Amino acid sequence: MAKARKVVIVIFDGLRPDMIAGRMPTLDAFLSENLWLRNARSVFPSVTRVCTTSLATGAWPGRHGIVNNQFHLNSDLRGPLVDTGRVDRLLQLLERTGEIVSTDSLGQRLAAEGRSMMAIHCGSAGSGLLINHAVRENGQRTFSVHGAGATLTPEIVPGILATCGPLPSQDVPKFDVVAYAGRVANEVALAKEQADVTLVWLPEPDTSFHFCGIHSERTDQVMSAADAVFAEILDTVRKGPYASQTAVIALSDHGQIATSALVDLVQLLRTDGFRADEMPNDDTEILVTGGNMGELRPLANDFGLVRDLGQWLMQRDEIGMVFADPEMVPGAFSPAAVHQVHARSADLLYVMRSHEIPGPGGIPGIGVFTGGVPLGGGMHGGLNRFEMNTVLGIAAPDGRRQESDDTPASLIDIAPTVLGLLGTTFRCDGRFLPVFEPESEHAEIEIMHESHGTFQQRLVRSRIAGREYLIEGGRA
Numbered sequence: 001m002a003k004a005r006k007v008v009i010v011i012f013d014g015l016r017p018d019m020i021a022g023r024m025p026t027l028d029a030f031l032s033e034n035l036w037l038r039n040a041r042s043v044f045p046s047v048t049r050v051c052t053t054s055l056a057t058g059a060w061p062g063r064h065g066i067v068n069n070q071f072h073l074n075s076d077l078r079g080p081l082v083d084t085g086r087v088d089r090l091l092q093l094l095e096r097t098g099e100i101v102s103t104d105s106l107g108q109r110l111a112a113e114g115r116s117m118m119a120i121h122c123g124s125a126g127s128g129l130l131i132n133h134a135v136r137e138n139g140q141r142t143f144s145v146h147g148a149g150a151t152l153t154p155e156i157v158p159g160i161l162a163t164c165g166p167l168p169s170q171d172v173p174k175f176d177v178v179a180y181a182g183r184v185a186n187e188v189a190l191a192k193e194q195a196d197v198t199l200v201w202l203p204e205p206d207t208s209f210h211f212c213g214i215h216s217e218r219t220d221q222v223m224s225a226a227d228a229v230f231a232e233i234l235d236t237v238r239k240g241p242y243a244s245q246t247a248v249i250a251l252s253d254h255g256q257i258a259t260s261a262l263v264d265l266v267q268l269l270r271t272d273g274f275r276a277d278e279m280p281n282d283d284t285e286i287l288v289t290g291g292n293m294g295e296l297r298p299l300a301n302d303f304g305l306v307r308d309l310g311q312w313l314m315q316r317d318e319i320g321m322v323f324a325d326p327e328m329v330p331g332a333f334s335p336a337a338v339h340q341v342h343a344r345s346a347d348l349l350y351v352m353r354s355h356e357i358p359g360p361g362g363i364p365g366i367g368v369f370t371g372g373v374p375l376g377g378g379m380h381g382g383l384n385r386f387e388m389n390t391v392l393g394i395a396a397p398d399g400r401r402q403e404s405d406d407t408p409a410s411l412i413d414i415a416p417t418v419l420g421l422l423g424t425t426f427r428c429d430g431r432f433l434p435v436f437e438p439e440s441e442h443a444e445i446e447i448m449h450e451s452h453g454t455f456q457q458r459l460v461r462s463r464i465a466g467r468e469y470l471i472e473g474g475r476a
């Protein structure tokens with residue numbers, strides 16, 4: 001098997017594999033012509049900054065420590081919310097806890113071997129930091145589409161503006177951002193001094209799924225625009241000096257489902273006598289985060305309160321899953337079952353109820369949510385199959401072609417696979433994916449059930465090579 005000299009990674013934020021056909025012809029052809037890992041999955045929670053960090057570190061959230069998009073620190077619950085979308089809040093996290101991320105990253109491992117990496121990031125500024133959190137020490141490059149104030153390597157921004165023009169508008173759908181990312185990739189990153197690993201993070205279709213809906217003409221148009229940028233990147237690689245020595249990986253970080261009902265969970269908790277709020281005030285005993293899933297963190301160490309909250313969640317029709325220490329909350333799954341054991345993890349996590357039935361436009365997957373996007377928009381974070389199933393295609397020199405493989409795969413496998421393609425290894429939670437030949441070992445499916453009273457939940461995992469991959473979960 002040939003070693004790759006260069007790896008190019010293109011990420012389509014939020015893209016569902018079942019929505020590619022008919023909308024994204026270049027990506028569709030790429031997946032058919034190369035290796036398509038059809039059973040690829042996100043991590044839990046299936047939200048972007050948690051996904052980004054799992055991709056960047058090869059670790060589950062319980063090891064890398066970015067446990068949610070937004071979370072309260074157990075060690076300082078009355079302190080500021082850790083909003084991982086913001087660079088200042090991540091740098092503050094470094095001051096408060098001594099680290100942003102608890103494990104080594106792909107960027108650090110590459111740097112240790114004298115290899116370079118360039119990321120072109122179009123998501124939130126925080127996400128751009130998390131894709132290579134030690135980029136400055138590594139001597140590598142991260143360009144954020146939000147400009148010099150949103151990257152740890154601002155010195156590269158003026159040169160990019162000179163070549164590609166002023167920063168794009170953030171109008172939704174993000175046609176301008178997608179096109180600009182393509183220019184930076186083709187005219188800068190792949191044009192000269194190409195890094196050993198080039199990563200392009202496109203913000204679509206995630207943003208349009210959220211705000212225009214999963215089933216929408218505008219969303220389809222921006223998916224087509226993202227596909228066109230992918231076609232240009234493939235073309236640049238094909239015409240470039242490393243064409244036969246480049247591996248290309250196309251993937252998404254999670255899917256989305258349509259929102260069918262909005263629930264004010266904080267208000268429901270308060271109505272039933274729990275002093276819940278999103279931020280602490282004099283009257284608060286429980287901190288709550290929301291979306292398609294969220295956390296409940298009692299301000300004081302109170303086992304009785306955790307038990308009561310757990311039982312309250314299980315009595316609600318809107319709740320799909322509950323994670324807590326089962327000794328404390330009978331019927332809950334242990335957070336360890338979804339790799340959520342970190343000093344920053346919440347004692348109690350919930351997932352809103354969702355279904356696999358058709359939603360708008362006949363696209364399957366709908367669920368209840370607590371806010372963050374307009375009702376009817378798409379959302380993600382939970383363990384619904386259509387949130388968890390991700391895109392993952394690999395074209396490698398001497399790699400498998402015209403094959404699809406149902407072996408479990410997840411975002412944790414990207415970093416070790418990138419390093420494996422470059423001829424080296426990376427000790428992390430993930431594994432090198434079967435790029436050159438199918439694995440001899442078959443995955444073992446594990447279906448777990450827990451219940452309490454009328455509440456029943458299930459979690460499906462898949463085991464291979466000593467690892468436990470999350471497949472899907474929900475209310476049974």
Ligand SMILES: [Zn+2]
Pocket residue numbers: 013014047048049051206253254
């Ligand atoms: Zn995302």
